[in-house]
Amino acid sequence: MSVSNFRPLTLVNSDDVFYDIVVIGGGVIGCALARELGRRFGNVLLMEKETSVGFHTSGRNSGVVHSGFNPRPGTLKAKLCVEGSKAIRELCKERQVPYEQVGTYVVATDESQVPVLHTLKRRGDENGVPGIEILSMEDVRRQEPNVKGVAALFSPTGAIVDSVALTQTLAEDASQLGVTVALGKEVVRIEESAQAITLHTRSRRFSTQFMINCSGLYADRLAHTMGLARNYVVAPFRGEYFVVNRADDPVIKSMVYPVPNALVPFLGVHLTRTIAGSVLIGPNAVPAFGREAYNKFAINAKDMIEMVWHRGIWNALIRNQELIGVAWNELRHSCSKKHFFKEASCLVSGLCLQDLTLDRRVGIRPQLINKDGRLVEDLVVEATPRSIHILNVVSPGMTSALAFAKWVSDGIHDDLHWENQPTGDDAQRTLHN
CATH class of the missing domain: 3.50.50.60 (FAD/NAD(P)-binding domain)
Known part of the structure; x- marks a missing residue:
């Protein structure tokens, strides 16, 4: 503009x-x-x-309007998410902003993840998210025939918007x-x-x-x-995407997420329909070496020095060994078509490796870290x-x-x-x- x-x-x-x-x-x-x-x-x-x-x-995210079943009930985040989702819906209708209510699925790929779906449903019910339910895979496949798993949470108010x-x-x-x-x-x-x-x-x-x-x-x-x-410092995490090049069969019509990993405040690689009709796979969460390091090889010396000198970064490295393992895995698989394909194939069937193309869209998430090394949510x-x-x-x-x-x-x-x-x-x- x-x-x-x-x-x-x-x-x-x-x-x-x-x-x-x-x-x-x-x-x-x-x-x-x-x-x-x-x-x-x-x-x-x-x-x-x-x-x-x-x-x-x-302007560099996947354009998802969340329903509000992830935040803990009683928190300000939960209240603002549910109210904000409704407000965006009304604004987009009034101002003709490209918007589509496609629904959100959170898929359990094995039985051990099913209790998490019930936890998310309870949260959604307490937060006032309308129409949320847990579906069998038979019911899921009536709407999304390519989705794999044992059960899924469905929220009809999940939407996409041109951010x-x-x-x-x-x-x-x-x-x-x-x-x-x-x-x-x-x-x-x-x-x-x-x-x-x-x-x-x-x-x-x-x-x-x-x-x-x-x-x-x-x-x-x-x-x-x-x-x-x-006491705080921003640690940037780069989010990369692949796009599915299948105009005749876009794989999904909605949004399909994995069950969230409790170790990290990120939702994991997921599949999202876009307003343009394409399907995105991602984002990942790769530690970035600068606040605007959109290229995987980009390094901003000022940003790196600032982070290195903050004790929160060192405490995060010392105390969060599980998180370090996740971050290293993300860094190792940055821009890896095979990695994204593997993650997406856990959720949907019918994908081929050649269907994926690295998308030009790259975002940076500003993740706040406190002096104790905790990722602040x-x-x-x-x-x-x-x-x-x-x-x-x-x-x-x-x-x-x-x-x-x-x-x-x-x-x-x-x-x-x-x-x-x-x-x-x-x-x-x-x-x-």
């Missing part, structure tokens, strides 16, 4: 560029926040370092509400005083009464410049009187975006301070005075 689609950023003397609220990060979370804040406040700026919104994580179009639509809506969208503006330094926060880009300064940092891959780094979140928010730092909106982040934006906005008072919002036992919030 070009700058011309948005309300233009007026080029005036830097000392005159002052906003009530600035949102840093033009991913789906930042755009949803800008849209929500634009309804309430008259002078909001959305800043994105790239020349288009949704350029990184938000780039969704993010762009949210930015367009924000612009229509009067939000200024500034593309190509990378924040490199932040200063906070009693009167305002000053944001420095490479060429200009912007001042604001209140700032929201939701810069995804760089959220921890910006928080560190303000002396916050020192919870929502982490740190705040000062003039700022909010959203440090860990992992999957189902896109699904939750609209509900999460409302949750944050509802906590911002008209005098521009953020009140402690009711959360859940999964949300970590720290206020720094």
Whole structure:
């Protein structure tokens, strides 16, 4: 999306560029926040370092809108996922964003995995996910004849969306509400005083009464410049995909997942229909050597040095031996057609190795690690009187975006301070005075 689609950023003397609220990060979370804040406040700026919104994580995922049966009941993640799924469905219908409710299957490939399906169903029922059920393979194959296994969980509200179009639509809506969208503006330094926060880009300064940092891959780094979140560091994981080249028989019509591995916070290699009608296999979760290391051989020295110097990385290496084994296996099989074929063939029959082609789509997941070496699965928010730092909106982040934006906005008072919002036992919030 070009700058011309948005309300233009007026080029005036830097000392005159002052906003009530600035949102840093033009991913789906930042755009949803800008849209929500634009309804309430008259002078909001959305800043994105790239020349288009949704350029990184938000535009490089598989476009899945989750139903909400994975999060633990009673958590904020569960609440926002279910509410967000419904909100995205309504938005896509209203704004004609490409969207299709295809349903989700979680397949147990042997009897030992069946109890996990029942656990997921209980979670889904408690979270208010409609229509969720456990099916025999006979019932599954009436809809998905190629699926293999002994039983499956089915959730009819699982859906796919064009994630780039969704993010762009949210930015367009924000612009229509009067939000200024500034593309190509990378924040490199932040200063906070009693009167305002000053944001420095490479060429200009912007001042604001209140700032929201939701810069995804760089959220921890910006928080560190303000002396916050020192106990956390982002470790990037690269997600690769293969696409199935079979127009006459696309293998599946919905989404097919394996039973989740309790050792890692990733859902495993799965098969997903896309809006374009193709079928994706992936993503994996390969440790990446840079926050934007989309190429498997890419290395960013600054990012690597930053990670190596953080004690959380060393504690993760020392304490999580099972996780290290999983990570090494992922690294070893990066871009391996045979590996993806083997993983997919556990879930579906009828695939041939030559059906798979490495997809150009590559994403980076910003996985937060704390000082003890634990991979953080919870929502982490740190705040000062003039700022909010959203440090860990992992999957189902896109699904939750609209509900999460409302949750944050509802906590911002008209005098521009953020009140402690009711959360859940999964949300970590720290206020720094």
